Structures are given as C-alpha cells and as structure tokens.
Amino acid sequence: MVLPDAFVKQMAPLLGSEWADFAAAMSEAPTRGVRVQRYSVRQGATDGDSVPQAILQHLESPILWMPFGYYINERAPLGRTVFHEAGALYIQEPSAMAIARAIDPKPGERILDLCAAPGGKTTAIAALLQNQGQLVANEIHPTRVRILAENLERMGAAAAVVNHSPDELAAVWPEKFDAILVDAPCSGEGMFRKDPAAAQEWTAESPDICSRRQQDILRSAVKMLRPGGRLIYSTCTFNPQENERIVAWLEDDLHLTVEELPLWPGWSPGEPNFAFGRESLAKARRLWPHRARGEGHFVARLRKRAEHGTADDAERGKDKQRKHSWSQAWESWLAEHMVEYPSSWLVPREHKGVLFSDEVTGLPTRGLRMLRSGTPLASLAKDRIEPLHGIALRCAPKDFRFVVEVDEETAIAYMRGEALANDGGHKGHTVIVHQGLVLGWVKAIPGRLNNLYPKGWRKNNLVKLSTE
Numbered sequence: 001m002v003l004p005d006a007f008v009k010q011m012a013p014l015l016g017s018e019w020a021d022f023a024a025a026m027s028e029a030p031t032r033g034v035r036v037q038r039y040s041v042r043q044g045a046t047d048g049d050s051v052p053q054a055i056l057q058h059l060e061s062p063i064l065w066m067p068f069g070y071y072i073n074e075r076a077p078l079g080r081t082v083f084h085e086a087g088a089l090y091i092q093e094p095s096a097m098a099i100a101r102a103i104d105p106k107p108g109e110r111i112l113d114l115c116a117a118p119g120g121k122t123t124a125i126a127a128l129l130q131n132q133g134q135l136v137a138n139e140i141h142p143t144r145v146r147i148l149a150e151n152l153e154r155m156g157a158a159a160a161v162v163n164h165s166p167d168e169l170a171a172v173w174p175e176k177f178d179a180i181l182v183d184a185p186c187s188g189e190g191m192f193r194k195d196p197a198a199a200q201e202w203t204a205e206s207p208d209i210c211s212r213r214q215q216d217i218l219r220s221a222v223k224m225l226r227p228g229g230r231l232i233y234s235t236c237t238f239n240p241q242e243n244e245r246i247v248a249w250l251e252d253d254l255h256l257t258v259e260e261l262p263l264w265p266g267w268s269p270g271e272p273n274f275a276f277g278r279e280s281l282a283k284a285r286r287l288w289p290h291r292a293r294g295e296g297h298f299v300a301r302l303r304k305r306a307e308h309g310t311a312d313d314a315e316r317g318k319d320k321q322r323k324h325s326w327s328q329a330w331e332s333w334l335a336e337h338m339v340e341y342p343s344s345w346l347v348p349r350e351h352k353g354v355l356f357s358d359e360v361t362g363l364p365t366r367g368l369r370m371l372r373s374g375t376p377l378a379s380l381a382k383d384r385i386e387p388l389h390g391i392a393l394r395c396a397p398k399d400f401r402f403v404v405e406v407d408e409e410t411a412i413a414y415m416r417g418e419a420l421a422n423d424g425g426h427k428g429h430t431v432i433v434h435q436g437l438v439l440g441w442v443k444a445i446p447g448r449l450n451n452l453y454p455k456g457w458r459k460n461n462l463v464k465l466s467t468e
Ligand SMILES: C[S@@+](CC[C@H](N)C(=O)[O-])C[C@H]1O[C@@H](n2cnc3c(N)ncnc32)[C@H](O)[C@@H]1O
Pocket: 096, 114, 115, 116, 117, 118, 119, 120, 121, 122, 139, 140, 141, 144, 165, 166, 183, 184, 185, 186, 213, 217
C-alpha cells in the first residue's frame, strides 16, 4: 500500500520510533470480523441455543473486546448464507466492535445513534441492550438510511429509524437521551488497508474539513443529551485533529468531562501529546493496527454535567392504552400465534396500515421523517392481520405456536422464494426454523406452505455451509 505523502508527513513525526512498525502494518492484509448474534445474546434465545458447526468452522480466534465477535478469513463465505440472512451474523471490522462496549448500554435507557448507517454499531448496541431499552438510529443520507433500516430488521434490533440532519433532530429532541453515539463521518485513514480508494481520496486538508463537520454534529448531539448523560465519540481515522483535539474541544467549549474507558486487550490510551499534553485524553482509547488486530479506531466517552437536573422523563414509558379498530384483531392474532412477545407489542404504533413496535414512546415525532418507529410487526388488510418479517427476526422458535423445522437446503429454497411441502395438518401462519433460527413466515394450506418471505429479501446466490 502506498500511503499518501502528506499522510506520512502528518503521522511519522507523531509516531516517532513506532512509525516503521505502523507503516509496515499498513501494508498488511486487512482484518475481517463477524459478530455471531442470534445465538446466546438475543432476548429469549439463551436456552439450549448453541452456534452450529456450519458457522463454527469459519470462526478464527475470538475478538477480545466483544462477546461473540470473531476474526474470520477474508474468503469465508458467511455473508451469503441463510445464517446471515436470518440475522445470526453481522460482518464488521474488528476494531469497530469496541464502540458498543464503550457505550455500555443499560436496560431501560434511551439511546441515540446519530450517524448510524449501515448499522454495524446500532445492531451491536441492540444486542448488548438485549432489546430492553429505547434505541433510535438516525442517518442523514436518504439512500444509506434504507440500508440501515434493512440491517436493523435483519438483525432483529428493536430500534426506530429516522432520516434527519443532527441540527434538525436537536430542534425537536432537546435533552431527550441518556446516551448518544456520534460515530462521525471522518477522513477514514483506518480504511486505507481495506479500501485503497480511501487513500487516494484523502488529502492534507481532509482532517480539517472533517473536524469542522464533526464539531457541528457534536454541538447538536450535546443539545440532545440529558444532563448527566454520556456522549460517545468515535472515528476510524488516526490524525489528532479529528480525535484527541475534538475531545479537548468538547471539554473546553461544550464543558463535558472525559471518562476512563476500559483498556481492552491490545488497545492503547488516547495520546495527550496529540493535544498539547492534556492528561485527560489518556482516558480515551485507540486501536493502532501495529499493536492490535484491527483496522484502527478512536473512541472517547464523555459525560454532560448533571447540575441542571433532568428536563424530561414524565412521558417515558407512559402506557398508551388507546383502542383502535384493529386492536381486537391484533390482540387475538398475538394470542393465537405467539407464546411470548414483548409487552409493548400490545400497543403498537400504526402507520399507513402497518403496525410497528414503538421504540419512541415519549419522544415528539410529528413532522419527522421516520422510516419506522421500531420493528414492523404486521400489516392490516381490512383489520385482518398479516404478520411481517420483523416479528420472525425478533423472536426465538420457542416464542411461536406453529413452527416447521427445515434443513439447510430447504432453508436456501425458502429464501429463494419457493413454496415448500406441507407435511403437517396446521393451517395458517407458521414460522420456518433452521438450526434454532427463525427464518420467516409461511402460510400453511393443505399440502403446501405458501412462501411469505419478503420479495425484496429473496436471494438466488446463497451458499450451503454445512458439509452434510
Ligand atoms: C462512520 S459512518 C457510520 C458507520 C455506522 N455507525 C456503522 O457502524 O455502521 C458515518 C455516517 O455519517 C453520515 N454523515 C455524513 N455527513 C453527516 C453529517 N453532516 N451529519 C450527520 N451524519 C453525517 C454518513 O452518511 C455515514 O453514514
């Protein structure tokens, strides 16, 4: 890899005697990782679930800063499998996995991921939160926000999705969040190994241009944080302007306080010397590719002062027991088809004939571009209930009354959109299950299981992982 001259000029003096090791590491092959998620971590999926051999054979050593994170080989075909499509696998750059740990999400918290697409960190936060909080994912870009919504659905993440600029959101959601992640758009120096085009696009001005944008985003983020709340700031770049100096600015100008993060194996403290010797910066964390296996990340956690008292809580968790024309049909459908489900599903939010779980209770949403308020649960056809894919991906097999188990080949045929044979007597909505994972819905009729796998999700190129 040929590093841009200006990048060498920027980093070599900062790294001093370590520069040669860093430069050598930047010429090595990039690392790749996967989070194995629907086994063990997911709500309700702990009983007897174990990761199938078909997946295990492709996992290398564990990533030490993320439970259920593993290094994988560059050529491992995990991204084209039924396990991936059913939300058991999220392929993510290894160092990026630490960011959800830095947030340390707690049940019941309301968390905003402000720059969220494609959703690597949101889905990790949802897993750590075990879907027991309110998670809101925002993405400014109109195309990327759709990919975000799709990834959240695939991974069974209970999160609302909005599409706004940070300042638009700050105007409607002041002091509303317990924690906010700003995984900022940055100059991407940690992408150079993975994507040589990133190195070509980088210029000596990139860090300054990016740091100004980061400050704009952070001003809005801090407005949305409740007093005493925490801000997590991360980038995948190495230069000081976008990292330590941004944190110093957050302390000086926005009056936040840096908190010490755990020192995960292989990670390094932030560099006080990159911002005029300020000691507090050692509480931030960096992954340098010559010291640990990952592409590189910076992360800091800061606390907003609590002295002003909390402004908002009255609305939170308020039960909306309104009855709608569809309420009775929906409650009956749940009772008939589900053994267990989150209690909030009894009071979903309806939008254009679709019922969504409500992850934004207590937040004003009028006039917002909201792609979903949570998991899409069902569509209403004249108050008749048609279950949606979101339910299948949020739940474990034991949560459903009607289940058909299939082998991997049948699972692949199902995800191609084929009808399956009905060997049982049940009629109506049933889920298809493979190796402890719910894949999606069918409607059983005599002799046949009509395929309800969403048309936009169907794939013709899935590969079989098991060797049997
Ligand atoms: C580093 S990426 C986020 C990656 C994501 N957190 C993940 O883990 O999958 C930064 C995101 O910020 C968005 N972005 C770009 N400019 C922005 C701005 N001015 N305000 C807010 N977000 C912006 C980009 O579209 C991009 O999706």
